[in-house]
Amino acid sequence: MSRFTQRLLARRRTVLGLVLVSVLCVAAALAPWLVPYDPTAQLDLAGGQYLDPSVAHPFGTDFYSRDLFSRVLYGSRISLTVAFLSVLLSVTIGTAVGLIAGLAGGAVDTVLMRLVDAALAIPRVFLLIVVLALWEGVGLWGLILILGLTSWIDASRIVRGEVLSLKTRDFVTAARATGIGARRLAWSHLLPNLAAPIIVTATLGIGQIILTEAALSYLGIGVKPPMPSWGSIIAEGQQTLGSAPWVATFPGIAIVVTVVGFGLLGDGLRDALDPRTR
Amino acid sequence: MNPLLKVRDLRTTFTIGDSVARAVDGASFDLFPGETLGLVGESGCGKTVMALSILRLIEDPGEIVAGSVIEYEGANLLELSPRELRRIRGGEIAMIFQEPTTSLNPVLTVGAQIAETLRAHEEISREEARHRSVGLLDLVGIPDPDERASQYPHQLSGGMQQRVMIAMALSCEPKILIADEPTTALDVTIQAQILELLAALQRQLGMAMIFITHDLGVVAGIADRIAVMYGGQIIEEATTKSLFRRAAHPYTEALLQAAPRIDAKADRLSVIPGAVPPATAWPAGCRFHPRCPHAWEHCSGAVPDLLPLPPEHRARCWLVVEPHRRRA
Numbered sequence: 001m002s003r004f005t006q007r008l009l010a011r012r013r014t015v016l017g018l019v020l021v022s023v024l025c026v027a028a029a030l031a032p033w034l035v036p037y038d039p040t041a042q043l044d045l046a047g048g049q050y051l052d053p054s055v056a057h058p059f060g061t062d063f064y065s066r067d068l069f070s071r072v073l074y075g076s077r078i079s080l081t082v083a084f085l086s087v088l089l090s091v092t093i094g095t096a097v098g099l100i101a102g103l104a105g106g107a108v109d110t111v112l113m114r115l116v117d118a119a120l121a122i123p124r125v126f127l128l129i130v131v132l133a134l135w136e137g138v139g140l141w142g143l144i145l146i147l148g149l150t151s152w153i154d155a156s157r158i159v160r161g162e163v164l165s166l167k168t169r170d171f172v173t174a175a176r177a178t179g180i181g182a183r184r185l186a187w188s189h190l191l192p193n194l195a196a197p198i199i200v201t202a203t204l205g206i207g208q209i210i211l212t213e214a215a216l217s218y219l220g221i222g223v224k225p226p227m228p229s230w231g232s233i234i235a236e237g238q239q240t241l242g243s244a245p246w247v248a249t250f251p252g253i254a255i256v257v258t259v260v261g262f263g264l265l266g267d268g269l270r271d272a273l274d275p276r277t278r
Numbered sequence: 279m280n281p282l283l284k285v286r287d288l289r290t291t292f293t294i295g296d297s298v299a300r301a302v303d304g305a306s307f308d309l310f311p312g313e314t315l316g317l318v319g320e321s322g323c324g325k326t327v328m329a330l331s332i333l334r335l336i337e338d339p340g341e342i343v344a345g346s347v348i349e350y351e352g353a354n355l356l357e358l359s360p361r362e363l364r365r366i367r368g369g370e371i372a373m374i375f376q377e378p379t380t381s382l383n384p385v386l387t388v389g390a391q392i393a394e395t396l397r398a399h400e401e402i403s404r405e406e407a408r409h410r411s412v413g414l415l416d417l418v419g420i421p422d423p424d425e426r427a428s429q430y431p432h433q434l435s436g437g438m439q440q441r442v443m444i445a446m447a448l449s450c451e452p453k454i455l456i457a458d459e460p461t462t463a464l465d466v467t468i469q470a471q472i473l474e475l476l477a478a479l480q481r482q483l484g485m486a487m488i489f490i491t492h493d494l495g496v497v498a499g500i501a502d503r504i505a506v507m508y509g510g511q512i513i514e515e516a517t518t519k520s521l522f523r524r525a526a527h528p529y530t531e532a533l534l535q536a537a538p539r540i541d542a543k544a545d546r547l548s549v550i551p552g553a554v555p556p557a558t559a560w561p562a563g564c565r566f567h568p569r570c571p572h573a574w575e576h577c578s579g580a581v582p583d584l585l586p587l588p589p590e591h592r593a594r595c596w597l598v599v600e601p602h603r604r605r606a
Contacts, residue, residue, distance in 0.1 A: 105338070167337075168337075169380065170375060170377055170380040170381045171380060171381050171382055171383045171384070173330075173335055173375075173381075174373075174375055174381040174382070174443070174446075175383065175391075175394070176335055176367070177333055177335060177367055177368065177372070177373040177375075178367060178368035178372065178394075178395040178398060178446060178447070178449075179363075179364040179365065179366070179367035179368035179369055179395070179398050179399060179450075180364070180368075180394060180395070180398045181364055181398065184394065184397075184398060188386070188390075188394050189383050189386070189394070192383075192385040192386060193383070193384075193385050195385075
């Protein structure tokens with residue numbers, strides 16, 4: 001077992017995070033084979049509405065007599081897909097911006113970082129609501145694109161900071177003394193050194209995006225029904241919180257578990273990868 | 279013979295707020311093909327900044343002052359475009375550093391790092407670059423070069439790491455190698471091996487070398503000529519033999535006396551009184567005069583040029599023209 005794996009597994013809460021994330025990913029991947037019912041099928045509109053959780057329906061059923069367990073499980077596919085792809089996009093943009101700003105320095109750095117500051121001044125959820133409201137029927141890909149394009153700020157600042165500190169290291173001076181160009185320096189020498197902070201940022205970012213996506217779907221402007229998303233199921237269950245609390249509770253628990261899982265894993269990765277704590 | 283590298287009135291300053299540190303302040307010297315020039319001085323005298331200036335590796339807030347000239351094969355390096363400069367770096371003038379441990383990228387295999395240098399200068403395939411890096415590791419005397427090439431820096435000892443740095447520096451057969459205290463971080467036996475290796479490779483490749491050190495013992499063995507730096511200036515320059523035989527500048531004399539000798543009995547080593555003044559406030563006149571045992575009024579006023587002491591010796595000291603002022 002490598003030193004990294006040892007360090008990662010040394011903390012119980014990191015292991016918990018790893019287990020939660022793994023279970024979620026496997027469940028999401030195997031959802032079509034795991035679900036007892038079609039998540040959008042209205043099973044029995046006459047007598048199957050708001051059934052209590054039971055063996056047949058572990059999470060109960062909703063207003064349309066759909067099986068909630070199947071819906072929550074399918075919702076994980078949507079949430080995780082949206083989260084993974086948005087984070088991939090945001091981290092790619094953030095890394096590129098941070099690398100360019102940090103490496104170029106001077107005016108380029110100033111302009112890029114002032115833009116980032118300006119972007120930070122706009123409330124993100126507000127921006128998302130405006131964009132999604134104006135852009136009717138945006139679809140899943142549109143949602144991923146918008147989430148990705150609005151969440152690279154953190155990554156860019158972290159990468160820039162790391163680049164600024166890497167730039168003063170001897171090996172960068174030594175590499176520059178060999179006549180290496182800026183592009184090769186960034187790609188071959190800096191990027192491998194940035195892997196750790198990027199992985200940590202991405203892991204923690206997934207939890208954030210899942211929350212944002214749930215919030216948007218809850219507000220009815222994210223994933224469109226009847227496609228199941230945790231946020232929209234909670235919104236549906238809100239009216240019956242008194243009479244059928246399970247409808248909103250189970251997707252809520254799913255969100256908490258996912259965000260906590262990625263949070264624990266991200267913190268654990270940071271501790272295991274950070275050379276300063278080694 | 280024409281010099282390969284001609285440095286004239288090199289000035290490098292670091293500006294932080296209102297204070298300006300003149301780290302290198304009017305240094306001039308020549309480097310001839312195939313020779314080894316030893317650059318000697320205490321910590322803080324500007325040796326490393328001078329080396330970095332030659333390759334234009336000075337970073338903000340540092341700045342090479344306009345009017346400085348670093349001429350390599352007739353072209354002023356300070357006027358080159360970034361592209362031409364990259365060709366010079368590593369290709370014509372290469373550099374090795376004091377700390378091999380921090381000068382290698384910790385997350386790249388040593389083979390990959392040498393290959394990167396090769397691929398920065400030549401259009402060659404990955405396999406070709408990898409093949410050549412193994413050959414270079416072999417050249418610098420690393421056993422099992424094939425296996426070592428795929429190891430990371432932390433898997434190698436300090437001496438091995440410095441050999442890797444040398445392999446990287448020599449990969450594109452530069453005409454000048456700048457070695458900035460290459461053995462300071464190594465223990466004494468490894469130090470001797472690295473010095474031998476550098477001398478052998480220099481003969482083999484016919485390159486010139488600027489060897490920076492604070493250790494007069496090291497430089498005596500490897501350098502053809504020696505330039506002594508103090509306060510950002512070169513204060514004495516001579517062939518190695520002449521410098522050790524008849525050091526003219528009181529600073530050089532003091533340095534030589536401070537070095538332990540195996541052939542002389544001494545109970546205590548002599549020290550130079552005082553410390554190098556900060557680069558933000560060099561004393562007026564001769565920069566060594568506050569620490570100099572021979573100084574008189576003249577020394578705090580006018581600074582001499584490098585005054586000639588035929589045949590091959592120059593010193594920046596008024597004693598050259600007024601030897602009777604020397605105190606016993």
